[in-house]
Amino acid sequence: MKKHLGYYTSFLLIVAASIFLVFQNNGDKNVVLLFVSLFAVSYILWGVLHHLVHHSVTLRIVIEYIVVALLGVAIIFFILNGGI
Amino acid sequence: MNFLKHLFLPRFSNNQRAHLIHNQNIFFVALLLIGASFFITAAKNHISGVLGVSVNVAAQDLLALTNQDRANAGLQPLQMNQELSFAAEAKAQDMFAKDYWAHYAPDGKSPWDFIKAAGYNYVYAGENLARGFTSSPDVVNAWMASPEHRANMLSNNYTDVGFAIEQGRLPGDDNTVLVVEMFGSRSLGTATSKQPPVVVAQVTATPVESSPSGQQVVQKTTPIPTLVPVLSAVKKTTLIDSAFLTKTISLALLSLFVLIFGMDVVVTENRKTVRLAGHSFDHLLFLIGILIIAISLGLGVVR
DSSP states (O other), rough: OGGGGHHHHHHHHHHHHHHHHHHTTTTTTHHHHHHHHHHHHHHHHHHHHHHHHHHHHHHHHHHHHHHHHHHHHHHHHHHHHHOO | HHHHHHHHHHOOGGGGOGGGGSHHHHHHHHHHHHHHHHHHHHHHHHHTTTTEEOEEEHHHHHHHHHHHHHHTTTTOOOOOHHHHHHHHHHHHHHHHHOOOOSSSOTOOOOHHHHHHTOOOOOOOOEEEEESOOOOOHHHHHHHSSSSSHHHHHHHHHHEEEEEEEEEEEEETTEEEEEEEEEEESTTOOSSSSSSSOOOOOOTEOOOOOOOOTSSSSOOOOOOSSSSOOOOOEEEEOOOOOOHHHHHHHHHHHHHHHHHHHHHHHHHHHTOOOOSOOOOOOHHHHHHHHHHHHHHHHOOEEEE
């Protein structure tokens, strides 16, 4: 677990920064979607890098991170389209 | 029961991974949400009476709520002022026309210019802005939660207030509800209070203009050309509130996925299951981040 500490700390920083940036731009749908998309892309890169260094990477694992990221973006997109 | 376990828990039947979090099923849910997003956007444009966002923001309600908060703080109530309402309306129209969301226009025009142009010769003046809210209490609560805006709301420098509530396009949002609140007083010390004076906020000015010799300059005023309603409001009721609908569905879905990934982490850890797959713990953290963002959306913003 200790060897993963750096990765998880960096990921928590990405999560915190993304939440902060969305809070700061809450009224602007386009900017919110942009930051959420950047959060999703960072998550994919971080996940793949993590597996590349400490585990093994297969196409299926890469796809797994992509679909979870897509789900996150799709949910935010859905809320933004339903809102005012 | 076995079917539910198959859907929600890692076991032999689903290759040690809950069926709902198999890649193809997550992908299917994501596509469904994207498709539904486009459907809702189209429905909001074509059957807005059935599916749309319910809005009820009115100047009279904002005044009553503001004065309620002032009464709680031991302050005198503000009076609705027609000139300040004209100024607020002109400011709202200017923001829509010039596509900005700020106290100062891109051309440098300040809130005080609008107030003066409306014929209100102020000693103290202030401005609060809000967008994206769907009810009057939400607007006032958000202003009261922000120290700078709260200082304006509870300032004993002001005696008058005017509101403009308009729906239109602002940067980043094609159809938002914009609220402009202009405060003012024409003389020094007319407001009485049990409270000590409130520190003037960033969005407030005390611009008694002076000439280089220190004499007060008479401000030229230009009445705005068109009459606008003093008690503006945006009220719209729809059969299905799309904002509530999409947020409820999204939060329910996110909670479900967080729960399933959480159970996956616990079960696979307990069983020491070896899988060639991504880390459910990673997905859990990501989706919790998305959940926090989702909860914050649609709450409106103040400036």
